[in-house]
Amino acid sequence: QKEVEQDPGPLSVPEGAIVSLNCTYSNSAFQYFMWYRQYSRKGPELLMYTYSSGNKEDGRFTAQVDKSSKYISLFIRDSQPSDSATYLCAMSKETSGSRLTFGEGTQLTVNP
Amino acid sequence: DGGITQSPKYLFRKEGQNVTLSCEQNLNHDAMYWYRQDPGQGLRLIYYSQIVNDFQKGDIAEGYSVSREKKESFPLTVTSAQKNPTAFYLCATSTSSGNTIYFGEGSWLTVV
Numbered sequence: 001q002k003e004v005e006q007d008p009g010p011l012s013v014p015e016g017a018i019v020s021l022n023c024t025y026s027n028s029a030f031q032y033f034m035w036y037r038q039y040s041r042k043g044p045e046l047l048m049y050t051y052s053s054g055n056k057e058d059g060r061f062t063a064q065v066d067k068s069s070k071y072i073s074l075f076i077r078d079s080q081p082s083d084s085a086t087y088l089c090a091m092s093k094e095t096s097g098s099r100l101t102f103g104e105g106t107q108l109t110v111n112p
Numbered sequence: 113d114g115g116i117t118q119s120p121k122y123l124f125r126k127e128g129q130n131v132t133l134s135c136e137q138n139l140n141h142d143a144m145y146w147y148r149q150d151p152g153q154g155l156r157l158i159y160y161s162q163i164v165n166d167f168q169k170g171d172i173a174e175g176y177s178v179s180r181e182k183k184e185s186f187p188l189t190v191t192s193a194q195k196n197p198t199a200f201y202l203c204a205t206s207t208s209s210g211n212t213i214y215f216g217e218g219s220w221l222t223v224v
Contacts, residue, residue: 004154006154008152032212034212036215041200041218041220042217042218043116043118043202043215043216043217043218044155044202044215045215046212046213046214049212088154088155090155099157099160099170100155100157100213102154102155102156103154104152104153104154105154
């Protein structure tokens with residue numbers, strides 16, 4: 001069983017929709033949680049970084065962590081065609097030195 | 113222009129040949145990483161280095177080698193011992209105290 005599970009999709013939504021992307025994990029040692037966005041044939045770029053349980057908002061993006069359920073989410077409000085990409089969740093057990101474990105990635109398409 | 117530079121972007125290799133992928137950074141980050149990305153498998157860690165002249169194996173180091181002679185550079189050699197080398201290779205960096213990593217644009221390696 002993988003340490004981090006992420007539905008690969010693909011997920012297709014109309015422009016303006018609210019998108020929910022999710023990951024579950026099995027190891028309670030994970031303390032730091034990240035979401036990366038990866039456009040086709042490009043390197044991933046960091047979108048959100050969270051440590052504690054709860055919500056963190058940045059513009060149209062909200063990251064949610066529920067450590068008791070071992071579940072993290074990324075919400076995208078008012079989705080745009082430019083949000084079409086693969087979204088990767090990642091998590092780390094360590095306070096430094098960043099040895100990350102990644103989910104498989106969810107491919108999202110926002111249709112105009 | 114600051115950041116992480118990977119070269120070449122696209123590379124074709126004949127079976128049985130070694131190939132070296134370059135990764136250079138001017139972010140003054142201490143730690144550098146090599147990941148491999150395959151469809152349906154997410155990102156997997158090959159090697160990482162937290163300081164010059166030192167590096168550690170990741171989860172899939174077999175058939176790969178690295179060196180870290182300078183802070184700015186972390187080249188990856190894909191040897192002929194790597195049985196399935198066709199993949200997208202990503203170099204990344206982080207600060208020594210940071211939990212997040214930043215990626216280059218990637219190198220596509222195809223074995224023909």
